[in-house]
Amino acid sequence: MIRRLRRSLLAAVLCACVAPAAAQQCVAGFPEIYGDLFADAQRALPDAKAMVDAIPAAAPAAIAAEYAQRRDEPGFDLPYFIAQRFELPAQAAGGYRTDPRHDASTHIDRLWRELERPPTDGDARSSLLQLPHPYIVPGGRYGEIYYWDSYFTMLGLVESDRLDLVRGMVANFADMIDRYGHVPNGNRTYYLSRSQPPFFAAMVQLLAAHDGRDVLTDYLPQLAREYAFWMDGADALAPGSAYRRVVRLADGTVLNRYWDDCDTPRDESHVMDVDTAARSTRPPAEVYRNLRAGAESGWDFSSRWLADGRSLHTIRTIEIVPPDLNSLLHRLESTLAEAYALAGDPARAADLRTRTDARAEAIRRLLWDEAAGAFVDLLWREGRPSGQLTLATVYPLYFGIADPPQAARVAATVRAQLLQRHGLATSTVRSGEQWDMPNGWAPLQWLAIGGFEGYGEQALANDIAHRWIRRNLEVFRAERKLVEKYDVTGDAAAGGGEYPLQDGFGWTNGVLRALMARYPDVAGAR
Known part of the structure; x- marks a missing residue:
């Protein structure tokens, strides 16, 4: 029966x-x-x-x-x-209570056990996709693995001496690439039509730093297949057109955008998407596609995707070529070049180095806004920058793409416009969406700190790290928990978006654990 x-x-x-x-x-x-x-x-x-x-x-x-x-x-x-x-699903780590004697590092080290999930065999009744190795979920409403979250979680796992989990999670993502041709947004059936910011190459590099460069050749097939997913259709694309995740600009330059293969409401947010489309004069399918592409970006949602900067029904994600995505694909190309060289394939290595150099030049030329002093989104059909400042501007620094004068300008711009009492705000706009002012997010703090360190802006990097760590620790000491995001402008809880503030929380734990190891003077301060 x-x-x-x-x-x-x-x-x-x-x-x-x-x-x-x-x-x-x-x-x-x-x-x-x-x-x-x-x-x-x-x-x-x-x-x-x-x-x-x-x-x-x-x-x-x-x-x-x-x-x-x-x-x-x-x-x-x-x-x-x-x-x-x-x-109905239980809240991940919802019943966990930290020992009041534990400091934040010990809290995080122990919380990994609550957020760890065993290999999933796949249940015919469930939307959860099979994974062969243990993994970490973010927490709260999120009881599955998420793609870009996991890179920042891994940073903390390394400091917690849980390389076993890092290895298993990298292997899980490789397994999903083998099965689906890409890393889905998360390991749920309803996420299969899209990916998320492609951090797989960065994960492989992180693991290789501990296990040796052979890791790059071990995962070369999956790195190549993920690259094929993001570049699908590029070779046949005419200037001034786009196909799936690839855009060929009028001058022939090839860059990438976020996309989703479906143009229906997201299953996980069906009623909200239907309501959003009803407020638009555009065809509903167009709104749904852009909402889904915004979800693929990980910034779901932000004023950067909105034509009027305020209203979700004006979302136009697929019209934008973003610096964050293209910086990540630069890292994927450079990692592939290194992997092919290690594998004894100099011809493919040379081809990927050429692609890497071309993308870096295009990012510096086309995604730089001299007036804003920042890397910004490009409205590719219109051939002009969006003009909106967001923390996506730090990606070309983190991945070493910016030239030194650009990096110096970004540092000045970020200090003047995004640096707040408790860290960096995500944008300068208060739209009510969660990826905007006044919210700060752990992954973007990490990328900014690393990017500024890489270009000699150590004082700014230190300042951001000190502000962020202190805020995380203030909340932890008062509430004995860490949360998904923080209001960096004051003492209120972060908010906005489609759901309440979540406890847990995977990438907050990971980034804080890694930053406390780098800045022990702040971590130990009272």
Whole structure:
């Protein structure tokens, strides 16, 4: 009986939810599986994401049919109905309480155990994708691995002497590249149509720094396949056009943008996306594509993607060539060049070095805004910079792409416009979106500190690190926890976006643990 139930759930859920390895094809998602129940449940639950992470107790078609039959009955209780027919997700590390005697480093070292998940075999009833090795989840509502989060988590795992987890997580991402052709946003079926900022090469380099350069050749096939994913269609692209994640500018320069292979509402945010599209005069599919591409960026959401700088329904992510993404692809190209050289393939190594140099030159030339004194997003159809200052400007410094005068200008601009009481703000705009003023995020602090250190701006790097560490420790000492993001302008809790502030939290833990090792004088201060 149990086997028959599992087979029926496999047919009803996974065949409908799991995208094929070639991510270009979009298939039926949760709204098609559950009908009216899906949107109604997302509105009834405290967190819309819970519905796509829930595990049904029976065939989804049967649950949907029962709901359609019973929902108009007097006194029908939808939350009770959901609780009886689904196993709802638990909050990751939600019940963890730190020992009041522990300092922040010990807290983080012990919290990894709460955020660690064993290998997942894949459950026919679940949206969770199989992973062969243990991994770290961020915490809070996020009970799955996330792509770009994991690089910053790994920084802390190294300091916590958990290289075993770093090795396993890198191997997990390689496994997903082998299976799906790219690293999905996270290991959920509903994330398969998009990726996230491509930090896999940076992860491989991080691991190679500890395990030796052979790591680069070990992961060469996956590095090459991820590069093919991001560059798909580049060779046949005409000037002034784009295909998927590649843009060929009018002068023939090839750069990249964020994208998603689907143009429907995100399953995890279905009701919110439908409401956003309803406020726009554009075709809904256009709005959905841009919302999904914004989710691929990791900055979901920010005024940098919004045509009017304020309203989510004006989102235009696919019209933008961003400095952060192109800096990451520069790192991927340079890592591939090194890996091919180590593997004894000088021709491919030379080709990748040529591509690396061309991208670096294009970033310095086309994504630099002299008036702003910063690297900014390029509106590629219009051929002009967006003019908006965000912390994406530090990526070309972190990856060593900026020339020294540009780095000096970025340092002055960041100090004057983004440096706040508790660290760096994400942008200068207060839009109500979470990737904007007044919020500060751990990964961007790390990238800024590392970028300024690399160009000799040590005083600014020190200042940012001291402000950020102190704020993290103030909150920890007062509340005995670390959180996803912080209001860097004052003492209020961070906010904005689609969901409440989350406890945990993977990349905050990782960056703080790494920074405290680098700045022990601040970590020990009271």
